[in-house]
Every structure is written in structure tokens, then in C-alpha cells.
Amino acid sequence: MEAFVQSVNGFGGGVAAKPSSCSRRAPLRMARVREDVEDKNPLDRVGDFVGAFQRLLGVGRQVDDSLLYLGEEGSEPLFEEQPPVVLVVGATGEVGRVIVRKLLLRGYQVRVLVRNLFTETLDLLGTGCSYVMGDITDPYALMEAVSGVDKVVCSVKARSESEVREVELDGLKKLVRAFHDVRHADYGRTEATKVTLFKFNREKDFRRWRSPGGSEEDDELVRKPARVDFRMNVRNNAVFTGQVFDTYTGHAELICDLKKLNMRGFSGLVVRCLGDGKQYRMVFRTGPGDKNGVIYEAEFATVSGKWSTIRLPLVSFKPRSLSGSSVPRELEELDRSDVRQIKIEYRKPLSNPERDPGFFSLTLDYMKAYRTQNEADFVLVSCSKVTEAVNHRKQGREEDIGEDTAMKYMGEESLRNSGISYCIVRSGQFTDQTGGRKALVLEQNTELGDKHISKSDLAEVCVSALQDPRARNVTFDAYEAQYAPTALSPSKDIGSMLEGLKPNS
Known part of the structure; x- marks a missing residue:
């Protein structure tokens, strides 16, 4: 494996971060476009400072441990807390757009990191999500983007070969670091609620x-x-x-x-x-x-x-x-x-x-x-070529794996070493077919060959992994089988397939 990670000059180690835990009770802040930050009310700035100082002393806002009732006495119990906030990085990409739609349909609050706020960008993702302007290489934009979010889905892809290292390795490391640091500052080490x-x-x-x-x-x-x-x-x-x-x-x-x-x-x-x-x-x-x-x-x-x-x-x-x-x-x-x-x-x-x-x-x-934090807090879309390269190295087959594949592998390693609970989905080649037409396969360390998966099915796997404890700290390949589901051979649900996977693989 040393030969594998050294195949690219200048390889750096993973993010040296300690594990953190997150109390979901903390109030969730809406994302703002960076240009609007300067317009913040001075009293709000004072409130932010006091809140940060309280968190530093471990005296954050407490929430009553009893069930919250809304409306008249004796009305039905409802949780006042908002659904999880999910940041999608790579939201304007082929798979990212589908992930955003599926998250919104399931009631999540969705935040997206985009390079610009042009009309075509807003039309692409719609008004159901909140926007932060910046990109994955900008640490300041990343700090704002991850502030107050519960989970991250990253499906970012470099637009050219010259950007591979900057986006898929260095950019991913910055995103992981920002998510880790902001969560620790906002929430401290509170255990499960x-x-x-x-x-x-x-x-x-x-x-x-x-x-x-x-x-x-x-x-x-x-x-x-x-x-x-x-x-x-x-x-x-x-x-x-x-x-x-x-x-x-x-x-x-x-x-x-x-x-x-x-x-x-x-x-x-x-x-x-x-x-x-x-x-x-x-x-x-x-x-x-x-x-x-x-x-x-x-x-x-x-x-x-x-x-x-x-x-x-x-x-x-x-x-x-x-x-x-x-x-x-x-x-x-x-x-x-x-x-x-x-x-x-x-x-x-x-x-x-x-x-x-x-x-x-x-x-x-x-x-x-x-x-609890039994679920993955960071879902990363990777590529099945990484699995093939890892298997070839294990078999002693020395061959050029390509810079793109090496960068993806090293990006995966930075996430695995970060202390954040994760799920890494290595996908087959994308297709535009309608989701659900063929049975899905989730496997580990297999020789894939030429495998495909529809963008819709891949997005479904990513969204399902967000709230399934069986997807925590797991790396696997996702692709579609050669057959369509039948009554005799039905498609397994994603949860059942996750059950058979080994964590920390």
C-alpha cells in the first residue's frame, strides 16, 4: 500500500484531528451569502460573542428533557426542533443535483455551496435550499458553509485534470477540517441526547x-x-x-x-x-x-x-x-x-x-x-476505480493507477483519519436511466470490472446512508446488477445490504 500512496509526489498525511461529538440540540443557523455578513446587526455580533464565550465555558443553552407540547393543553406531542441540516458540496454536479432533490423531498433542510449566485445556478437547484457562495478550496467559505449543519454530503468532482489535486484532495481535506473544527466549537463534547x-x-x-x-x-x-x-x-x-x-x-x-x-x-x-x-x-x-x-x-x-x-x-x-x-x-x-x-x-x-x-x-x-452519533455524519461519493487499484496493489500488480484515482484514495484516507463518522460510497459509472429499474448491489473489495449505476440510485444510496447506523464508518462499492428485480429475485432494500458490510474496511 506504501507504493500505492507514494505513486503521486507530494502526498501528505490525513487530517490530524481528534474525534468529536455533536449535540443536535444546538440552534441551527441559516446560511448566508458571504457578501451579506457585513450587514449583520452589531447587537447580533455581541450575542454571537456571548454565545461563543458560553460554549467555551461549557454553559450552552439547555433544553428541557421533557416532551414538547404545542398548542392547547392536551394537544398531540410534537418536536419543535427542526429536521437535520445537510450541506451538499458538489450540488450543481450530475449526482449532486439529484441528491439535493431527494433530500428536499424527504424533509431535510438543505444548504449548498456554490461558486456563484447567477440565475442559471439558482434555476438549477431551486428555492428550496439555502446558499453559501464560495468553493471547496476557500477555507473561509467552508467555515461559513458548515456552521450549524448536522451532516455533509460531498459529491464534488474536478472540472479538469489540472484541478484534481486542488479539488479532490486538498479541497476535501479543507472541508473535513472545517466541519470538524466548527462542530467542536459549536457543540463541544456533549454525548447522545x-x-x-x-x-x-x-x-x-x-x-x-x-x-x-x-x-x-x-x-x-x-x-x-x-x-x-x-x-x-x-x-x-x-x-x-x-x-x-x-x-x-x-x-x-x-x-x-x-x-x-x-x-x-x-x-x-x-x-x-x-x-x-x-x-x-x-x-x-x-x-x-x-x-x-x-x-x-x-x-x-x-x-x-x-x-x-x-x-x-x-x-x-x-x-x-x-x-x-x-x-x-x-x-x-x-x-x-x-x-x-x-x-x-x-x-x-x-x-x-x-x-x-x-x-x-x-x-x-x-x-x-x-x-446518537451512531450514524454517518459525512457521506463521500468516490469512484470504483479506487477499489480496483487497492485490489491490484494487494495482489502485487504494479501498474500506473492514474493521478485521479490516487487523489481520490488519499482524499478517502483523510476522511477516514479525521475522527468524523463517515460513509464512503465508491460508485460505478453514471448512467441517466430511471432509478429502481435494476437491482442494486453494495459490496466491498470486489473486482468490479465495467460496472454502472444510475444517478438516481446512487443518490438514493447516499441519502439512505445519512440516517442508517449500519452505514457508519463503512466504505463500499455501489453498482447495479445485470438483471431487473422480479418476484422470485426481488431487489434487497438498502438497509439490508448495509447490514452485511464491515465497518472500517
């Missing part, structure tokens, strides 16, 4: 839940509805208890109906409970899912007679069609921004259910939503 959804010892939270006395689903299939009791015990904990009688289709439910719960930007649930050693299910119903009869489920095990803290990542919630039909592709992923119902469910075990008397008891203390 949590927001309390329900404290079951609080009367108002307890009353939000109901037990319908059996199940709201498949009642016509259940010969004898379950007996369900939901009450507060003497220690002010909520107890979900009862008995399921029907052997195969009976189940008991504890339901909380919501108008619209926005969990975008959160990674999962934490449930503190005292169990009976049995399996339970957490079920989400969403607005889009309800229209198509699709729910999202995740199982969790309890320990008999012992309090446990259960973590349920949102990516572990799997879709299920209530009609038994296949789930539409657009509904395979949980819509975190539109949760309409949370349900805790008990069913008899699949193994020998006839031997189980159906008794259950689950004591609940609290339920929280958490946000």
Missing part, C-alpha cells in the same frame, strides 16, 4: 395510553378476545397485564394514539421496563402506512423479574402489510416524520403456543427517543 416521550408515573402520560380489551386487528379471527388490564401500581409504575386465550391469532395491545409525532433526526427508542421473560412487540403506525395498510414492528425480549433498559433502533422496525400482500417499495422505510400511533403488543410464542397459558405482565417506567 434523549427526549422523554412518556413518564408513566405522570398522570397525563398514563392517560394517553389505552387498552382496548384485546386487539383492534383481526377480531373476526380471534375466538376469545384477550383479557387486558392497564393500571398504576402502588409504586407509580404503569402495569400492562392480562391473558391471551386464542392459541394462534390472539394478542393484547396497549395503544397511544397520536395526531402526528415527528421523530425525524432521532435514531430510536429507549424503554425502561420490568418484564416477565417474554417477547413483546413495539408497533408504529404512520400516515402513509395507514393509507396502504402497512405497519412497522420491532420485537424486544424482557428479563423475568428484573428492570431492563431496552434500545430499539428505528431501522430495526420492519414493515408488515395487514392484508398479507407485499409491501410497496416506497413504504419499506419507516416515515419518522409522521408517526400516528405507538403500540405495545403481546402474542403467544411461535414455538408451541398451545402449551403457553397466555399470561403476561409488563411494568413500564418511561419511554424516550434518542439521538
Whole structure:
């Protein structure tokens, strides 16, 4: 590998930066065009100075750890916090434009770094995003561009061979450094944040839940509805208890109906409970899912007679069609921004259910939503030629890999060594085909040959990697298979393919 990285004169090491962590609670600032900075109100400048001094002392703005309610008393819980802000560098490129569109459609706040604010640039990206003028070689523009953003997607590409080192290596290093430094200055070393959804010892939270006395689903299939009791015990904990009688289709439910719960930007649930050693299910119903009869489920095990803290990542919630039909592709992923119902469910075990008397008891203390840095904060679009060059070097095949490929590899290394959580997507050659026409393949360290991927599918992979913990610190190749998905050989969802990849590869 030494011969590989030394194939270009003047190779410098990666960014020597320490890992940082980021509290997502900090207020997000809108991007401004650099020429407008001088127009800032002097009082705002004083406020910025005080805020920076507070952050230096570790006395930043605190946010109450309770659920935020909007509107009238008893209205539905909603998070006031804004969706994640994503900076796209290379936004006017072939893939960058598609990434911007997909991010906007999914509700992200999008910021773009552009060289100019000419009409053709604004027409290219539209009015849905905010703009910072500058380029990847300008450290001052980069500092402004990354200020207040949560994540970065970089799909930048040099416009000529003479710019390869300046843009794809030196420019990428400057971007990584700016993102690292601004995040550390703004957020410090705050660990993962949590927001309390329900404290079951609080009367108002307890009353939000109901037990319908059996199940709201498949009642016509259940010969004898379950007996369900939901009450507060003497220690002010909520107890979900009862008995399921029907052997195969009976189940008991504890339901909380919501108008619209926005969990975008959160990674999962934490449930503190005292169990009976049995399996339970957490079920989400969403607005889009309800229209198509699709729910999202995740199982969790309890320990008999012992309090446990259960973590349920949102990516572990799997879709299920209530009609038994296949789930539409657009509904395979949980819509975190539109949760309409949370349900805790008990069913008899699949193994020998006839031997189980159906008794259950689950004591609940609290339920929280958490946000961690388990996800990639920086997604880099690279090239599959890098994989081929790395494999050839491992095989002892000495050949000229080309300056472009060497610069991309060294840019990857600078990101890997930065301490920022990352995802590096090495793409096949771009095509203009419609996305989803062919099955996608995500693999590592394979001999690719002549592989292709549509710009739409590549953008989909990049956007999916932003909020999937399985994409954290992973490098992989993305390309399309030679066949179209069929009923016998369907296309795997991106999350399932990420599951099989090894981190830090």
C-alpha cells in the first residue's frame, strides 16, 4: 500500500484531528451569502460573542428533557426542533443535483455551496435550499458553509485534470477540517441526547395510553378476545397485564394514539421496563402506512423479574402489510416524520403456543427517543476505480493507477483519519436511466470490472446512508446488477445490504 500512496509526489498525511461529538440540540443557523455578513446587526455580533464565550465555558443553552407540547393543553406531542441540516458540496454536479432533490423531498433542510449566485445556478437547484457562495478550496467559505449543519454530503468532482489535486484532495481535506473544527466549537463534547416521550408515573402520560380489551386487528379471527388490564401500581409504575386465550391469532395491545409525532433526526427508542421473560412487540403506525395498510414492528425480549433498559433502533422496525400482500417499495422505510400511533403488543410464542397459558405482565417506567452519533455524519461519493487499484496493489500488480484515482484514495484516507463518522460510497459509472429499474448491489473489495449505476440510485444510496447506523464508518462499492428485480429475485432494500458490510474496511 506504501507504493500505492507514494505513486503521486507530494502526498501528505490525513487530517490530524481528534474525534468529536455533536449535540443536535444546538440552534441551527441559516446560511448566508458571504457578501451579506457585513450587514449583520452589531447587537447580533455581541450575542454571537456571548454565545461563543458560553460554549467555551461549557454553559450552552439547555433544553428541557421533557416532551414538547404545542398548542392547547392536551394537544398531540410534537418536536419543535427542526429536521437535520445537510450541506451538499458538489450540488450543481450530475449526482449532486439529484441528491439535493431527494433530500428536499424527504424533509431535510438543505444548504449548498456554490461558486456563484447567477440565475442559471439558482434555476438549477431551486428555492428550496439555502446558499453559501464560495468553493471547496476557500477555507473561509467552508467555515461559513458548515456552521450549524448536522451532516455533509460531498459529491464534488474536478472540472479538469489540472484541478484534481486542488479539488479532490486538498479541497476535501479543507472541508473535513472545517466541519470538524466548527462542530467542536459549536457543540463541544456533549454525548447522545434523549427526549422523554412518556413518564408513566405522570398522570397525563398514563392517560394517553389505552387498552382496548384485546386487539383492534383481526377480531373476526380471534375466538376469545384477550383479557387486558392497564393500571398504576402502588409504586407509580404503569402495569400492562392480562391473558391471551386464542392459541394462534390472539394478542393484547396497549395503544397511544397520536395526531402526528415527528421523530425525524432521532435514531430510536429507549424503554425502561420490568418484564416477565417474554417477547413483546413495539408497533408504529404512520400516515402513509395507514393509507396502504402497512405497519412497522420491532420485537424486544424482557428479563423475568428484573428492570431492563431496552434500545430499539428505528431501522430495526420492519414493515408488515395487514392484508398479507407485499409491501410497496416506497413504504419499506419507516416515515419518522409522521408517526400516528405507538403500540405495545403481546402474542403467544411461535414455538408451541398451545402449551403457553397466555399470561403476561409488563411494568413500564418511561419511554424516550434518542439521538446518537451512531450514524454517518459525512457521506463521500468516490469512484470504483479506487477499489480496483487497492485490489491490484494487494495482489502485487504494479501498474500506473492514474493521478485521479490516487487523489481520490488519499482524499478517502483523510476522511477516514479525521475522527468524523463517515460513509464512503465508491460508485460505478453514471448512467441517466430511471432509478429502481435494476437491482442494486453494495459490496466491498470486489473486482468490479465495467460496472454502472444510475444517478438516481446512487443518490438514493447516499441519502439512505445519512440516517442508517449500519452505514457508519463503512466504505463500499455501489453498482447495479445485470438483471431487473422480479418476484422470485426481488431487489434487497438498502438497509439490508448495509447490514452485511464491515465497518472500517
